[in-house]
Amino acid sequence: MRVLVVTAVPVERDAVTRAFGGAPEAVALPGGELHRRGAFDVLAGGAGPAAAAAATAFALASASAPYGLVVSAGIGGAFTPLTPLGSLVVASDLVAADLGADTPDGFLPVTALGFGRDRFTAPPALVREVAGAAGATAGPVLTVSTVTGTAERAADLLAAHPGALAEAMEGFGVAEAAARAGLPVMELRAVSNAVGPRDRDAWRIGDALAALTDAFGKTAPVLEGWNRHDDRHHS
Numbered sequence: 001m002r003v004l005v006v007t008a009v010p011v012e013r014d015a016v017t018r019a020f021g022g023a024p025e026a027v028a029l030p031g032g033e034l035h036r037r038g039a040f041d042v043l044a045g046g047a048g049p050a051a052a053a054a055a056t057a058f059a060l061a062s063a064s065a066p067y068g069l070v071v072s073a074g075i076g077g078a079f080t081p082l083t084p085l086g087s088l089v090v091a092s093d094l095v096a097a098d099l100g101a102d103t104p105d106g107f108l109p110v111t112a113l114g115f116g117r118d119r120f121t122a123p124p125a126l127v128r129e130v131a132g133a134a135g136a137t138a139g140p141v142l143t144v145s146t147v148t149g150t151a152e153r154a155a156d157l158l159a160a161h162p163g164a165l166a167e168a169m170e171g172f173g174v175a176e177a178a179a180r181a182g183l184p185v186m187e188l189r190a191v192s193n194a195v196g197p198r199d200r201d202a203w204r205i206g207d208a209l210a211a212l213t214d215a216f217g218k219t220a221p222v223l224e225g226w227n228r229h230d231d232r233h234h235s
Contacts, residue, residue, distance in 0.1 A: 001068035003223050005042040005216075006056050006174045012074040013044040015209040019216035029059060039224045041067075049096070049143055049173030056177035069126075069186070069223060070178035073216075075208040076141070076168035076189040077148065079158055083165050083191050086207040088136035088215050090127050091187035094171040095119045095164070097142035097157055107160065120175035122186040129222045130188065134215040139165040141187050143172035147198075154196040167195050188215060 007013045010033075017024045017035045024035035024042070032055055034043045041063075045055025056070065072094070083089050096118045100109040110116035119140075131138040142164050148154050158164060171187040178185040192208035193199075 001039060001224055001227065002063075002065060003040050003069045003071060004056070004059055004063075004067045005040060005071045005073050006045045006052060006059070006170065007042065007072075007074045008044065008047045008052065008170050009074075010044045011209065012212065013042050015212045016040075016042045016073055016216050018213045019220065029055075029062065034059065040220070045170070045174075048145055048169050049176075052170035052173035053177045056174045057180065060177060060181045060183070067181075067183060069226065070174060070181075070183050071223065072168075072171040072174035072185065072187040073212065074168060074170065074189060075192040075205060075212065076166045077193045077195040078166045078191040079154065079164055079195050082137050085191055085193065085202075085204045086211050087191050088134050088211055089141060089166045089189045089191065090131045090134070090136045090138045091122055091141035091171060091189070092124070092127055092138050093119050093121050093140040094175045094185065094187050095140050095142050095161060096172040097161060097164075097167065098144050098146065099172075107156075118172075120172070120179060120185060123184050123226075126184070126186060126222075126226050129226070130186065130219045133219045133222050134188070135218075136188070136215065137165060139163055141165060141171055141189060142167040144169060148195045149198045151196045157195070166191065188212075188219070190215065
């Protein structure tokens with residue numbers, strides 16, 4: 001099965017492709033350079049949900065052979081002690097945390113406004129298998145357009161989304177494009193920082209990128225060998 005992996009920036013793309021060994025084939029796309037290695041195509045699609053959705057949609061539409069799975073991957077911030085710096089998170093749900101409307105009574109998700117959707121659920125059996133292979137924690141991962149920079153905002157997000165493990169900027173956008181192509185989606189994140197007040201000195205980007213490489217090295221057989229029939233019958 002062919003797998004499309006979408007990251008935000010080239011350094012994340014390169015961390016993923018290092019897991020597969022050897023020199024990847026570079027394929028130029030208008031939305032960014034795609035690196036192909038075996039069953040995996042890895043694309044740096046840009047930061048934020050809009051860029052991620054556009055790049056993913058273009059890659060899916062222009063593919064020479066069909067994909068069976070789309071993965072949003074990269075580094076991100078963590079909410080809880082369960083996901084310390086350098087650890088891994090697999091999204092059970094990819095949630096658009098700030099898509100909606102601000103009101104005097106608080107934030108309303110787009111679904112409360114009567115249209116759209118604000119979450120996608122990853123295939124449960126695949127989530128379990130990937131989490132087990134990578135030693136990752138599974139739970140909701142939030143997609144935001146503005147990275148959280150205060151303790152107050154972090155608390156608000158957790159209050160609105162109990163159990164959320166991490167936040168990043170691309171997962172929901174990747175999921176929107178995958179859903180329109182009729183494809184399942186999942187998200188895998190390596191934790192580089194804590195969600196809340198921005199303390200760049202405390203970030204561990206290098207450690208997170210190394211963890212991302214290790215995660216794909218361990219989960220590549222699971223991702224490549226998975227099929228939707230198995231998940232429907234074993235989830």
